[in-house]
Amino acid sequence: MSNNKLEELLKKHFKYDSFKSKLQEDAITEISKREDDVLVSMPTGSGKSLCYQLPALLFPDKVTFVFSPLLALIKDQIDHLTAQKIKAASLNSKTLTAERAAILTDLKTNSPSIRLLYITPEQANTHTFKDLFSNIVKRDKVAYIVVDEAHCVSEWGHDFRPDYLKLGVLRDGNNVPVIALTATAGVEVIKDIVVSLRLSSTYKTFRSSCFRRNLFYDVYYQNLLDSPYEHLKVFIKNCLNAQDDVLSKENKPCGIIYCRTREQTEVVAFKLCEMGIKSLCYHAGLKHKERLEYQESWQNGDCPVICATISFGMGVDKASVRFVVHWGVPKDPASFYQESGRAGRDGRASKCRIYYNRADRHAIEFHLTRDLAKAKHQESRTVKAQNAIKAFTKMVEYCETAKECRHRLFSNHFGEPPPDCRNRCDICRNRKEVEERAHNFLMKCIQFSETSTNIDVDFSDLYEGGRKGMADDYKAYCDGESSNSSCNSFEMEQKAKKHSTEIIKKQFALRKNSQEVSQDAINKLFSKRARVIAASATSNKVNGLTLPTREQYLSKLFEVLTDNYRECCMNPEFDEKDLEECAVDLEYSCFTSSTTLTIYRNNCAKMISAIKKKTQEKEIHSALASYVPKPPKNETLSDLFRNIKKQQMANSNSSTSSDNEDPTNTKFEGFKSAKQLLNDTKKLPKGQTTVTSFFKNEPEKEGGESSPSSKTNSLKLLFGDDSDPEKTLKIEGDSPKEPKSEEKAQEIDGIEIKSDTSEIVTFEKSELDGEYTKPELPVTSTRKEETKRPLEENDEEQVSKKHKMSDSEINAIIMNKRREIVHKSKDRKSIEKSGPKMKKTEVGLLVVKLLTPAYAERRFDSRDTFKTTARNISHALLHKDEAEIKQFVKNFLRNNEKITAGTIV
Numbered sequence: 001m002s003n004n005k006l007e008e009l010l011k012k013h014f015k016y017d018s019f020k021s022k023l024q025e026d027a028i029t030e031i032s033k034r035e036d037d038v039l040v041s042m043p044t045g046s047g048k049s050l051c052y053q054l055p056a057l058l059f060p061d062k063v064t065f066v067f068s069p070l071l072a073l074i075k076d077q078i079d080h081l082t083a084q085k086i087k088a089a090s091l092n093s094k095t096l097t098a099e100r101a102a103i104l105t106d107l108k109t110n111s112p113s114i115r116l117l118y119i120t121p122e123q124a125n126t127h128t129f130k131d132l133f134s135n136i137v138k139r140d141k142v143a144y145i146v147v148d149e150a151h152c153v154s155e156w157g158h159d160f161r162p163d164y165l166k167l168g169v170l171r172d173g174n175n176v177p178v179i180a181l182t183a184t185a186g187v188e189v190i191k192d193i194v195v196s197l198r199l200s201s202t203y204k205t206f207r208s209s210c211f212r213r214n215l216f217y218d219v220y221y222q223n224l225l226d227s228p229y230e231h232l233k234v235f236i237k238n239c240l241n242a243q244d245d246v247l248s249k250e251n252k253p254c255g256i257i258y259c260r261t262r263e264q265t266e267v268v269a270f271k272l273c274e275m276g277i278k279s280l281c282y283h284a285g286l287k288h289k290e291r292l293e294y295q296e297s298w299q300n301g302d303c304p305v306i307c308a309t310i311s312f313g314m315g316v317d318k319a320s321v322r323f324v325v326h327w328g329v330p331k332d333p334a335s336f337y338q339e340s341g342r343a344g345r346d347g348r349a350s351k352c353r354i355y356y357n358r359a360d361r362h363a364i365e366f367h368l369t370r371d372l373a374k375a376k377h378q379e380s381r382t383v384k385a386q387n388a389i390k391a392f393t394k395m396v397e398y399c400e401t402a403k404e405c406r407h408r409l410f411s412n413h414f415g416e417p418p419p420d421c422r423n424r425c426d427i428c429r430n431r432k433e434v435e436e437r438a439h440n441f442l443m444k445c446i447q448f449s450e451t452s453t454n455i456d457v458d459f460s461d462l463y464e465g466g467r468k469g470m471a472d473d474y475k476a477y478c479d480g481e482s483s484n485s486s487c488n489s490f491e492m493e494q495k496a497k498k499h500s501t502e503i504i505k506k507q508f509a510l511r512k513n514s515q516e517v518s519q520d521a522i523n524k525l526f527s528k529r530a531r532v533i534a535a536s537a538t539s540n541k542v543n544g545l546t547l548p549t550r551e552q553y554l555s556k557l558f559e560v561l562t563d564n565y566r567e568c569c570m571n572p573e574f575d576e577k578d579l580e581e582c583a584v585d586l587e588y589s590c591f592t593s594s595t596t597l598t599i600y601r602n603n604c605a606k607m608i609s610a611i612k613k614k615t616q617e618k619e620i621h622s623a624l625a626s627y628v629p630k631p632p633k634n635e636t637l638s639d640l641f642r643n644i645k646k647q648q649m650a651n652s653n654s655s656t657s658s659d660n661e662d663p664t665n666t667k668f669e670g671f672k673s674a675k676q677l678l679n680d681t682k683k684l685p686k687g688q689t690t691v692t693s694f695f696k697n698e699p700e701k702e703g704g705e706s707s708p709s710s711k712t713n714s715l716k717l718l719f720g721d722d723s724d725p726e727k728t729l730k731i732e733g734d735s736p737k738e739p740k741s742e743e744k745a746q747e748i749d750g751i752e753i754k755s756d757t758s759e760i761v762t763f764e765k766s767e768l769d770g771e772y773t774k775p776e777l778p779v780t781s782t783r784k785e786e787t788k789r790p791l792e793e794n795d796e797e798q799v800s801k802k803h804k805m806s807d808s809e810i811n812a813i814i815m816n817k818r819r820e821i822v823h824k825s826k827d828r829k830s831i832e833k834s835g836p837k838m839k840k841t842e843v844g845l846l847v848v849k850l851l852t853p854a855y856a857e858r859r860f861d862s863r864d865t866f867k868t869t870a871r872n873i874s875h876a877l878l879h880k881d882e883a884e885i886k887q888f889v890k891n892f893l894r895n896n897e898k899i900t901a902g903t904i905v
């Protein structure tokens with residue numbers, strides 16, 4: 001076929017003067033020969049569709065069969081071709097009977113008028129279609145078999161569709177050339193396409209570099225911005241602010257904001273609207289009609305911004321997308337490339353920005369590790385989960401560091417040489433500034449010890465629920481596609497797997513050399529995020545028992561405990577964290593009383609069914625009834641907020657307790673003040689178990705009286721000490737006798753003193769009489785002082801190690817403790833005199849808040865200086881009111897441009 005002829009057709013049918021690129025021209029020239037299979041791998045927007053649409057017109061009596069994953073995509077293509085007066089049709093579940101009959105009649109003729117027939121892969125697997133296809137092939141009426149979005153064939157791709165695996169059978173008994181098209185694909189994906197679609201050994205490839213020079217990539221950190229939404233607004237305004245008076249409405253600049261959850265899309269759209277930027281949200285939870293309406297509104301230029309989950313975009317062909325924002329971290333480099341690549345399809349400069357946030361990372365890591373745990377020993381699911389972790393880790397590195405050109409994420413992923421970025425990303429444009437930003441981000445994360453607080457948030461629709469969610473999304477399109485199409489991705493996957501074992505085996509064989517996530521890396525990730533109590537030097541103390549398994553049982557225990565609490569609790573005072581901690585204790589008790597995996601499983605199963613049984617009987621389970629919440633920590637801001645909430649609960653309890661003499665209501669002592677607990681326990685009827693006895697492992701005293709030592713529930717205040725809170729033991733009352741009122745109050749608050757080793761220790765009188773033994777964890781129930789932490793070497797050894805102290809150490813501690821009692825009681829008196837002021841936690845919180853901007857500006861020489869300063873100021877201003885505190889901090893910051901360890905408060 002001469003190139004002149006091709007150019008003539010190009011002009012006549014598609015109204016283009018020339019080919020979009022040399023690669024496009026070469027691919028079309030090769031495909032027109034109709035000699036061999038062809039694989040086209042070019043970035044989004046590079047004009048792949050033309051590569052088969054133009055050759056399809058060269059064979060007037062043949063039909064080109066195009067397999068395409070989405071009805072929306074198909075509709076777009078058919079509309080486009082119809083506008084060019086090219087006859088195209090589609091067979092899918094939505095095709096009306098009359099239309100279907102007309103198509104079939106046309107295909108049976110010797111000169112079908114339809115040039116391109118679009119089919120979903122699900123439709124391709126129906127008997128009706130298979131019969132039709134074999135008939136038409138026999139009559140030599142098929143020009144090409146085109147597989148669009150061919151990466152859907154691969155589990156390594158971001159849009160795996162099990163039905164794509166079955167397309168290979170279309171090759172049986174014919175020599176019709178197969179044209180596979182995909183956006184830039186990695187090596188593994190290409191391998192999968194070749195194997196699954198059974199491309200000939202001599203197939204031709206047309207691949208272009210993944211580098212998109214017109215796209216500028218950068219990353220911003222939400223926690224470093226005063227107002228992330230304001231920042232976003234300014235960014236959007238800049239991007240949309242083109243001199244566009246001459247542009248038609250649909251060609252005006254617009255943008256996409258990808259969010260991880262449906263809720264986020266709504267929140268971001270709402271915020272932007274509030275700030276005067278017209279925005280809509282789009283996600284799979286909306287009605288089909290709404291989605292179409294919103295997409296249409298964005299597509300035709302009525303609304304410039306769409307806040308969407310990843311369900312938006314496949315097949316969206318809008319040239320004037322000037323920005324793509326990821327509000328949160330994308331899930332892997334391939335998806336990120338695809339999603340951000342929707343910007344600048346017209347080749348004009350466009351921006352791709354991530355607004356990163358650590359909480360997202362934790363949420364996703366949590367989900368990924370859970371997926372891995374769920375995969376159990378199923379090889380294919382495990383490999384997939386491992387790949388997802390590995391890919392996500394790359395995204396995290398991309399966001400949290402400023403190591404290399406942003407475009408290299410893609411070139412590395414697609415196995416290409418590094419591109420010549422020339423300032424097309426923030427790092428290449430101004431490395432120093434980006435490094436500093438990344439540094440500040442990390443500092444801030446350390447400062448606030450951002451831990452996994454957000455995993456409690458409902459992320460069930462994270463990335464539209466992953467593949468399952470995406471499958472639900474497809475459901476809208478593919479309902480009824482085949483008789484047995486459940487559109488549940490897992491089931492689909494299972495069915496596909498059954499039918500395609502051979503293919504999958506081959507795929508795995510091909511992957512032998514691929515990089516895999518080491519078990520070590522996974523264990524590390526798990527131990528970092530593990531909720532279960534670390535118990536020993538290894539993750540397999542019970543032979544064969546892994547952390548993922550423990551996490552699974554823990555989740556189940558948490559679930560049944562929550563049910564029990566919801567169903568049977570008359571006086572709800574625990575929060576979710578308490579329930580989780582109670583579950584952690586239960587799991588730990590199962591763990592420590594097991595020597596084999598089977599025993600561990602049995603123990604957990606028994607525990608789970610006992611709790612369930614209680615729930616059915618509408619009775620609270622003893623573990624919950626006797627559960628005492630752990631002393632709140634004050635390590636992070638969220639701890640602080642939680643504690644303040646709890647204190648409020650405790651306050652409201654104490655104000656209502658006098659009205660409520662019903663002893664049954666003492667079931668949940670939860671967040672009553674320690675003082676109140678003391679009073680309450682005295683009121684308990686004879687023989688009734690007190691919550692505190694649960695911890696003490698000692699017999700209940702007559703009349704329900706419990707040892708004063710058990711009433712200690714020290715609320716450690718922000719910056720109360722420098723030591724690791726996880727090493728903290730509590731000092732309990734120093735006399736078993738009824739203490740004097742002043743001392744009693746002190747006991748109730750709890751007393752902490754530092755030993756020489758700067759470890760805070762807590763005693764009971766009896767322990768002071770001789771050798772001090774750090775209490776061991778009760779085997780059967782809750783750990784007393786243990787806190788959740790990553791699995792560490794020799795952990796268990798440390799827990800059970802005896803802590804011997806010399807007499808002089810003990811005497812020193814007693815002296816210190818007495819001094820502190822006096823000191824604290826003096827403080828208390830002076831507080832009482834000066835009237836009601838802010839609570840300690842509130843002072844701490846306010847001071848941190850006031851100092852933080854200076855910290856972000858790097859005016860503190862270290863994180864430690866920041867903490868020490870905040871602590872010193874908080875202590876110094878304990879009795880001041882808010883205005884005084886603000887004034888003091890303002891003056892302090894004004895007088896001290898740089899704050900070092902030597903700066904005096």
Ligand SMILES: Nc1ncnc2c1ncn2[C@@H]1O[C@H](COP(=O)(O)OP(=O)(O)OP(=O)(O)O)[C@@H](O)[C@H]1O
Nearest residue numbers: 016018019020043044045046047048049050183317
């Ligand atoms: N030769 C050409 N000259 C000018 N414009 C072209 C040419 N070929 C294709 N285009 C235009 O380029 C845009 C992108 O084309 P197309 O949708 O085929 O890209 P694609 O590579 O298939 O992208 P995606 O992977 O997102 O589907 C379309 O608007 C199309 O009309």
